[in-house]
Structure formats: structure tokens, C-alpha cells
Amino acid sequence: APVTVKKICCIGAGYVGGPTCAVIALKCPHIIVTIVDLNQTRIDAWNSPDFRLPIYEPGLDEVVREARGRNLFFSTDVDTAIQEADLIFVSVNTPTKKSGVGAGFAADLNYVELATRRIAAVATTSKIVVEKSTVPCRTAESMQIILEANSKPNCRFDILSNPEFLAEGTAIGDLLAPDRVLIGSLQSAEGKDACQSLVDIYSNWVPADRILTVGVWSSELSKLAANAMLAQRISSINALSAICEATGANIDEVANAVGMDSRIGPKFLKASVGFGGSCFQKDILNLVYLSESLHLPQVAAYWRQVVEMNEWQKKRFSKTVVDTLFNTITGKRIAVLGFAFKADTGDTRESASISLIRDFLAERATVSVYDPQVEHEQIWADLDDVVPKSLDEIQKQVTLCSSAFEACEGAEAVVVATEWKEFLEIDWETIYKSMKKPAFVFDGRLLLDASKLKQIGFKVVIIGRGE
Ligand code: NAD
Numbered sequence: 001a002p003v004t005v006k007k008i009c010c011i012g013a014g015y016v017g018g019p020t021c022a023v024i025a026l027k028c029p030h031i032i033v034t035i036v037d038l039n040q041t042r043i044d045a046w047n048s049p050d051f052r053l054p055i056y057e058p059g060l061d062e063v064v065r066e067a068r069g070r071n072l073f074f075s076t077d078v079d080t081a082i083q084e085a086d087l088i089f090v091s092v093n094t095p096t097k098k099s100g101v102g103a104g105f106a107a108d109l110n111y112v113e114l115a116t117r118r119i120a121a122v123a124t125t126s127k128i129v130v131e132k133s134t135v136p137c138r139t140a141e142s143m144q145i146i147l148e149a150n151s152k153p154n155c156r157f158d159i160l161s162n163p164e165f166l167a168e169g170t171a172i173g174d175l176l177a178p179d180r181v182l183i184g185s186l187q188s189a190e191g192k193d194a195c196q197s198l199v200d201i202y203s204n205w206v207p208a209d210r211i212l213t214v215g216v217w218s219s220e221l222s223k224l225a226a227n228a229m230l231a232q233r234i235s236s237i238n239a240l241s242a243i244c245e246a247t248g249a250n251i252d253e254v255a256n257a258v259g260m261d262s263r264i265g266p267k268f269l270k271a272s273v274g275f276g277g278s279c280f281q282k283d284i285l286n287l288v289y290l291s292e293s294l295h296l297p298q299v300a301a302y303w304r305q306v307v308e309m310n311e312w313q314k315k316r317f318s319k320t321v322v323d324t325l326f327n328t329i330t331g332k333r334i335a336v337l338g339f340a341f342k343a344d345t346g347d348t349r350e351s352a353s354i355s356l357i358r359d360f361l362a363e364r365a366t367v368s369v370y371d372p373q374v375e376h377e378q379i380w381a382d383l384d385d386v387v388p389k390s391l392d393e394i395q396k397q398v399t400l401c402s403s404a405f406e407a408c409e410g411a412e413a414v415v416v417a418t419e420w421k422e423f424l425e426i427d428w429e430t431i432y433k434s435m436k437k438p439a440f441v442f443d444g445r446l447l448l449d450a451s452k453l454k455q456i457g458f459k460v461v462i463i464g465r466g467e
């Protein structure tokens, strides 16, 4: 019969583990939820008395305020939390491998494996182990083998796949009212019981018709498929944005016309400077690697093109800036507004801003950057990662600013790289006055009102809009 879960442990207190399990704690006051991580600084931030949480996510504060100390706990004591739990979420990072077999494509499963081995080493009672991280198809099988080979007598491990579909910036809303919750299990009696235990947790707030139970491999593959198809829509619209610029069509009009077809739908058709975020590129490359491993080169090439189009879009945008500024930006000041990979998050992983600034620095421009949420330390670390210069040299070329005004002062061009709402509301007249002339605005997010800016005097260049 299904176990009634009384204690949950979540391994990994990041962008997924933190919000996901905080919402479970909020909605299931009868379950003790302990989120653990090896990173002491991160756990300290989750526990900070003034709720300076390690990630910025609208609404997360309120959830943590209500549940923390009641039935939600954050700790670095991984072993105790594992021992006490009936059910364990594995929410650790699964970055793209940097070296070895599959480097640049395959997911690095080292963190998943270490967490799994830790569970096997310290568990003294049976556990339901839930794969929450995004992993390649059949990872659950490897986890099962590791757990069974290392388990103690009378310890049973049932593995479930329960991929997470939240998007950053809207995570709390996504978790409170998910389009669907997907749970994959083995189709054995034990597998189905374990599945029911997890269904019972989500049933505390998710309607039954939104909880899908499927086979474990389908569940794992569905997560990669969803991200690949979402990213594919963006690459499709971005590919069309290049045609718009060349023909005088307007990508917003095209997206609207296309999206009104109910079979296509209006969402996720916003042309941009390129998608970022920790997962789209990683998960598609993972799917490419999987396809190649399965001897399906045509399938691999198909999905790879989604990432290539994105790389091209980013390059194309920085080239447009250089071309428009009379083919040289050497010594010119470029203001970059937005460093996060999308609005309403402080996350910068794979942000298009990073590539743009790298390209501007290669042209020997000076760059001033403003983002309302991203820590300056993070910006330096990201630039240090990709720019082939010392941090000292980078800091001579780049200035980090505490307002959009400050960033734009004396600049020849403003580049909008993240669609923060506050960029819409700033006083563009004052900005115009403080800039060198001719003053250019490059809108990589279809955010601003072009005709208003033109009236002020700006030269305006917008993705996907020909003259
Ligand atoms: P993250 O890097 O923010 O968090 C992972 C955390 O796991 C880190 O704090 C790390 O210290 C910790 N960790 C690693 N190994 C550990 C171990 N052995 N024991 C204890 N802690 C350990 O990553 P994330 O963004 O939360 O992503 C986690 C997974 O969820 C990834 O597989 C990702 O693909 C997937 N995912 C992410 C999102 C998203 O929006 N970020 C959405 C859906 C799915």
C-alpha cells in the first residue's frame, strides 16, 4: 500500500529545490520539509532572519515567511535529513559536461550520482527517491542500480521521476497553479504505490486532472521535449525576425497573426536578442547527445539547429550595433540595460547580455551596465568567465551602475537586453539629454515604444523591425 509521507528531504537548495519544496511545505502543513545543501552560504541565506533569500523570485518571500520554522527547515546536515525522510527529492544541478565523453553536450550527472550514493550510504529505512533535476532519459535506472547495490537489509528504494516545469520569475505562480504535475514510475505494484504517495502530496492543492502519471522514461523524456519545443518556438520567431528586418515586415505583427491560430497559440512567440537561462541550451544539447547516442543523427541535427539559431541571433544583434554605429564602436560608450536572462529574476546563467558585452569588449568599446536585481559580484564573475582578458583589464572597460540614468550618461548607444518593466517607465527625455548625439537605442526585447523614442530624437533599432 502507498506510504503516507510525513517527512520530506530535498537535496539541493537552488532555484528549483528551494521554491518547489517551500510551496510543498506551505500547502502541506502536516509534512515536515527539510531542504539541504552542501553550500553553507546558500543555507545561511535561506535561514537569514531578515529573509534575504539566496534567489530573487516574486512571492517567494511570503511563502518562506509563512512556512519557515513551522514545517519548513533549511540545513547543511544532509545525512540526518536523509535518514529521517520517507521521501527524498533530488534537486541538484545537472550542468553540461565540460570535459570527457560528451563534453559540451551531455549532462554532468556527477552531482546526481553523489547525492544518490549519499542516500544509499546513510539511509537505514526505506525511501521513495524522486528525481526532480532534469536528467537524460534512463537516469532513474542508474540511480536504482546504485541504490540497490549499496542498500542495507530491509531498505527499499523506489525511484520516481517528477520533473519541474516552473519558469524563473513566475516560479511561485507556476508552482501554486501548475499546468500539470508529471510523475513517472515503474509500472510494478511497488512503483505504482510510490507514485500514489507523491500524488497524495500534490493533491493537497493541485486538481486531480492536472496530475499525470506515466512511465518513468516517458516522464524523463517529456521534460527534455518540453524545453526543446519551447526553445524551438523562440528560435523560429527569431529566425523570422531576421527576415522581417530584411523585408520591412514587423515581427510583432507576424507573431500576433500567426499566434491567433488556435493550433499555434500566442505564447512564447516574442522575438528577442536570444534565449538564455540555465536550462534551454543545456537540455537541448542533452537531447542532441541522446539522439546521437541512439544513432539518430538526423534527429540530433534537427534539435542542434535550435541552439545554433540562438547563437546566431545573439551575434547578429551585436553586429547590428556595430554596423549601425558607423562600423566602429572602439572607444565608444555602450550602455547595457539588463543583465539577467529575463525579467523578474536575478539569475544570469547563459544570459544574452553576457555574449553581447563580450562582443562589445572585443570591439574595444567601453560598456556601462545596469540591472535592478543582479549583484555586481555576479556580473564580474560572468564576464571573467567568458571574456579572454584579465578581470583587471575587464574592469577598465566596464562600469557597473546603480541606475539606468547613470549607465546611459555620456553613452552613444543604449542596448535593452532584459525586459525589466522599469526600463519602460524611465524618463527617456532626460536620458536623451545626457547622451552623445546621435543617440541610439537598440531594443533587443521589443519592449519600448519606438515612436515615442523617435519623437524625443533617438535613432531606434528594434529586433525584427525593418525600416
Ligand atoms: P542550482 O545550481 O540553483 O541548485 C542546485 C543546488 O544543489 C546547489 O545549491 C548545489 O550546492 C546543490 N548540490 C549539488 N550537489 C549536492 C549534493 N551532493 N548534496 C547537497 N547539495 C548539492 O540549480 P537549479 O537551477 O535549482 O537546477 C536544479 C535542477 O533542476 C537542474 O537539473 C535543472 O536542469 C532543473 N530545472 C531547473 C529549472 C530552473 O528554472 N532553474 C527549472 C526546471 C528544472
Ligand code: UGA
Residues within 6 Å of the ligand: 134, 164, 165, 166, 167, 168, 169, 227, 230, 234, 267, 268, 269, 270, 271, 272, 273, 274, 275, 276, 277, 278, 279, 280, 341, 342, 343
Ligand atoms: C524555462 C521553461 O519555461 C520552464 O518551463 C522550465 O521548467 C525551465 O526553463 C527549466 O527547465 O529550467 P526559464 O528558463 O526559467 O524557464 O524562463 P523562460 O520564461 O522559459 O525564458 C527562457 C528564455 O527565453 C529567457 O531568456 C527569455 O527571455 C526567452 N524568451 C522567452 C524569449 O526570448 N521569447 C519568448 O517568447 C519567451
